[in-house]
Amino acid sequence: GNSVTQMEGPVTLSEEAFLTINCTYTATGYPSLFWYVQYPGEGLQLLLKATKADDKGSNKGFEATYRKETTSFHLEKGSVQVSDSAVYFCALSLNTGTASKLTFGTGTRLQVTL
Amino acid sequence: NAGVTQTPKFQVLKTGQSMTLQCAQDMNHEYMSWYRQDPGMGLRLIHYSVGAGITDQGEVPNGYNVSRSTTEDFPLRLLSAAPSQTSVYFCASSYFPGGGRGYTFGSGTRLTVV
Numbered sequence: 001g002n003s004v005t006q007m008e009g010p011v012t013l014s015e016e017a018f019l020t021i022n023c024t025y026t027a028t029g030y031p032s033l034f035w036y037v038q039y040p041g042e043g044l045q046l047l048l049k050a051t052k053a054d055d056k057g058s059n060k061g062f063e064a065t066y067r068k069e070t071t072s073f074h075l076e077k078g079s080v081q082v083s084d085s086a087v088y089f090c091a092l093s094l095n096t097g098t099a100s101k102l103t104f105g106t107g108t109r110l111q112v113t114l
Numbered sequence: 115n116a117g118v119t120q121t122p123k124f125q126v127l128k129t130g131q132s133m134t135l136q137c138a139q140d141m142n143h144e145y146m147s148w149y150r151q152d153p154g155m156g157l158r159l160i161h162y163s164v165g166a167g168i169t170d171q172g173e174v175p176n177g178y179n180v181s182r183s184t185t186e187d188f189p190l191r192l193l194s195a196a197p198s199q200t201s202v203y204f205c206a207s208s209y210f211p212g213g214g215r216g217y218t219f220g221s222g223t224r225l226t227v228v
Contacts, residue, residue, distance in 0.1 A: 004156075034216055043118075043204055043219040044157075089156065101147070101172070102206070102217060106156040 002027045006090050006105035013080055013112050021075040021108045023064075023090035031092040033057075033066055033073040034102070038087045047075075047088070080112045116140050120205050120220035127195040127227045135190040135223050137205030143218070145208045146188040150174065150201040151222075157204065163188055195227045 007022040025031065032051045036044040048057030053068035062077045073090060090105040121136045139146065147162035159172030163182040177199060179191040188207075192199060202224050206217040 036219075043221040044206075044217075045219070046216040049216055101159055101162060102157075104149075104156040104158075106154060 002031070002092060002094065002103045004090050004092055004103055004105035006088075006108050009087075009107075009109040011108060011110050013110070015082055015112055015114055016079045017112075019075070019077040019080045019084075019110065021088055021090075021110070023073045023075065023105060025071050025073065025090075025092050027071075027092055027094060027103075029094050031094050033064070034091045034093065035062070035064055035073070035075050036089040036091060036104075038089065038107070040086070044089060080110070082112045082114060085110055085112045118205055118207055118218050118220035120203075120223050122223060123221070124224050125226070127192070127225065129195060129197060129227060131195050133192050133195065135192075135203055135205075135225075137188045137190065137220060138186050139188075139205075139207040139218070140186065141207065141218065142185060143207035143209055144185070146182065147172070147206050147217075148178070148180065148188070148190045149204045149206065150199075151204060152201050160190065160203075192225075197227045199225065200227045201225060 003026045005024050034049045035047040037047045038044045048059040050057040050066035056065045064073050064075045087107045087109045089107045091102045118139045144165045148160040149157040151157050158174050161180040163169045169180050202222050204222050205220040208217045
């Protein structure tokens with residue numbers, strides 16, 4: 001079956017540090033890949049996405065590249081801010097012809113301190 | 115504001131009680147789904163719908179019912195609440211097929227069953 005594996009958290013960084021959150025996937029076929037962010041007390045928001053191999057998704061300084069050869073979609077940001085503190089979810093979706101369902105990783109909590 | 119609206123935001127139930135979690139979207143999305151979020155387990159799909167009159171089971175459907183009489187609404191019914199159903203519930207919607215465009219999530223319903 002399809003699955004997403006994320007690094008466990010929490011990840012604690014100082015402001016302006018470099019961020020990497022690892023994500024690997026297993027899927028039959030060619031999935032679309034997503035990063036969602038959940039701020040405290042809120043629902044999930046789409047952060048970025050990539051729909052085919054070698055695509056790079058980017059938003060708000062975050063980037064992730066769809067690597068088919070390593071089945072990975074690692075999230076990076078060059079300089080984190082306190083406001084980036086949230087839980088980050090990696091997810092995949094396969095268009096199966098009748099439905100497209102999201103499969104999520106377990107989430108990685110990021111804490112950024114001054 | 116356009117988006118996915120969930121009600122209520124918080125609910126406490128006694129074991130054995132029934133209730134309906136409401137979800138409505140105004141984006142004319144064909145695809146709607148319900149997830150539950152539990153610590154260390156990410157989000158798991160309960161039920162989904164690819165259009166009015168069409169529903170199907172997800173990963174953890176037991177104890178829940180859904181119906182889709184209109185494109186806009188997708189209520190989730192708990193038939194006889196159990197403590198194991200204590201969770202945060204999220205409704206999400208997307209275009210069909212929605213895999214490449216991401217999903218829009220509601221802000222969640224936090225349910226406690228005592």
